[in-house]
């Protein structure tokens with residue numbers, strides 16, 4: 001039997017490199033890697049099902065899975081995880097001293113349903129009592145006008161989501177003061193350029209995130225991996241093969257990262273960051289697999305449903321192919 005030639009769309013992350021470089025194989029698969037940013041992968045995957053194996057937004061995947069129209073089935077590989085306390089950028093010249101001061105403000109979002117925004121709304125609500133109905137959500141592209149919500153939403157009454165004016169961008173409107181804040185997975189360019197009146201909501205985001213982790217035990221999951229359902233129907237061995245290979249690839253990447261005799265990433269203080277992450281979160285700080293992540297997924301799915309993004313409350317088990325919910329032991 002020839003290997004299956006499959007397109008694999010993922011970000012160019014250290015944990016993918018052993019696969020991309022051919023150090024790790026996917027049993028039975030001859031992969032054709034396509035390395036792109038999340039915006040491109042997710043737009044093409046959710047609008048056109050362009051790829052055979054693909055990184056997916058957890059939120060968009062949950063929207064479509066609850067609606068029963070997702071072309072992909074998940075595998076518990078989590079290519080992106082992030083504490084999102086760095087994801088809220090504010091105007092610093094209008095009295096926003098604490099998260100609760102966002103009440104009544106206009107917050108820009110590239111899309112309402114993005115995973116980063118679901119997690120950020122979760123901690124704003126849980127820790128500061130700020131509910132989605134308490135602000136006006138202004139939707140549009142960070143840097144390019146005309147961005148649309150890529151999956152269909154049916155939001156509850158009272159949640160105000162408006163599109164920003166034609167030709168405008170979130171970064172432009174935050175810089176000019178027409179927005180009070182921007183929430184999303186990327187920093188707007190006005191923040192990166194050091195705009196004098198734009199800053200983080202959380203002045204010390206790492207401290208806020210560590211505190212949240214100590215209380216919840218959750219390292220937020222942003223992305224999962226999906227496989228085209230029609231392929232899995234024909235090749236039931238595929239989901240576990242994919243899971244195994246991505247797990248092996250991450251293990252190799254972590255081994256390389258841990259060898260700090262000459263650091264593998266171009267960043268000072270990596271040894272200290274690694275030690276701090278292990279102290280806070282344990283050695284398996286970026287786990288793949290179902291069991292260690294069930295708690296985080298259940299919390300996310302509850303919030304997702306509470307926000308009206310998933311029409312029914314999904315169980316974590318429903319997100320993944322059954323063959324990837326458990327593993328053999330020797």
Ligand SMILES: O=C(O)c1ccc(O)c(O)c1
Pocket residue numbers: 038039042057080110114115116185186222
């Ligand atoms: O869909 C997006 O815009 C997008 C961008 C970057 C990310 O890391 C992400 O999770 C989503």
